[in-house]
Amino acid sequence: AAWLLTLAGVEFPAPKEYDDPNITCGNLLNAVKKLGFAPPSYHPTKLTVGNGKEVVGVLDGLVDYVLERTRHTYKRPQYSPQDGQDLDLGAEDEAETAAMEGADEFAMPPQKDGDDEEEEEGVFADPGRDGAGAGAGSGAGIDSEKAVLVSKVDPTLWKIELERVAPKLRITIAADSKDWRSHLDEAHQHKEVINKAWPDSKQSLERLRADLNSTLEKLQTREKFLNEQFEGLMQQYRASRTTLTDVQETYNRKTEAVADRNSELHRIAEQLEEVKAMMDEKGSNIADATPVARIKTAIKQLNKELHDMEVRIGVVSHTLLQLSLRNKRLLQAQAALSDEDED
Incomplete structure (x- = not known):
């Protein structure tokens, strides 16, 4: 696109590898607008992917504009014998002979x-x-x-x-993978491609190497400056980090001790609740007068029963005494009668 814009008469520098693609695409669309094209309906970020109908549309419009501006005319192509054609004559002759036989x-x-x-x-x-x-x-x-x-x-x-x-x-000639001629042809073709691409690639690599060296030197200088500037702060940070570690360990120990004390506190609180429940139960029993009234009623009942028993015992004793006296009298009377009979 930069080359087409240059041919169209617009000063547009070729973008570099590390340029922002969004800015580059925005500048490209601005340059296209200068040529009289209508503003696109899509966002410039559509061109960052490097493919799609948007990219093809921009390139197609630029090519048409350049061809119209340069008044390019199409001519009939002139074919010239290609390199390596002599090596294929034997295979072509064999194919033609087989075709004629067929x-x-x-x-x-x-x-x-x-x-x-x-x-x-x-x-x-x-x-x-x-x-x-x-x-x-x-x-x-x-x-x-x-x-x-x-x-x-x-x-x-x-x-x-x-x-x-x-x-x-139709004749199909299978390519022999062990044919050294085909390998040699491929090697020559690859060599030509490499020789053609090497100068431009070498320049690009040299520029890339120079940019990388410059960037690396800047990074090293900046890193050295930052290390020298923040050395004191780094030492303070290390000391603070060590202190923080010690405090964290102390805090962990105290936290464990507090957890143990809390568990013991819960256990003692449960025991205290049990004792309070027992005391409340006993206090309620002591404050209640119903058992005392029952005891007093029982004592009165026992006294009454004892009095009745004493009366009965007295009556029985009196009866027994009367009976014993009567028996004694009877015995005396019988004894007197027996004495009289003997006389």
């Missing part, structure tokens, strides 16, 4: 003489001559490159015959 084996069926003459005149006419077949006399003044070939063969029949014969005439 054509002899699968020749077309015989036709009438008139048809053969028409085919020879219409199809196999030499395009490099002044005319085609029967029209050679009338086309003598026409350029051989612009000569028109006229065929009287039925296109459908010709296509059918071509489809029938073409697969049999």
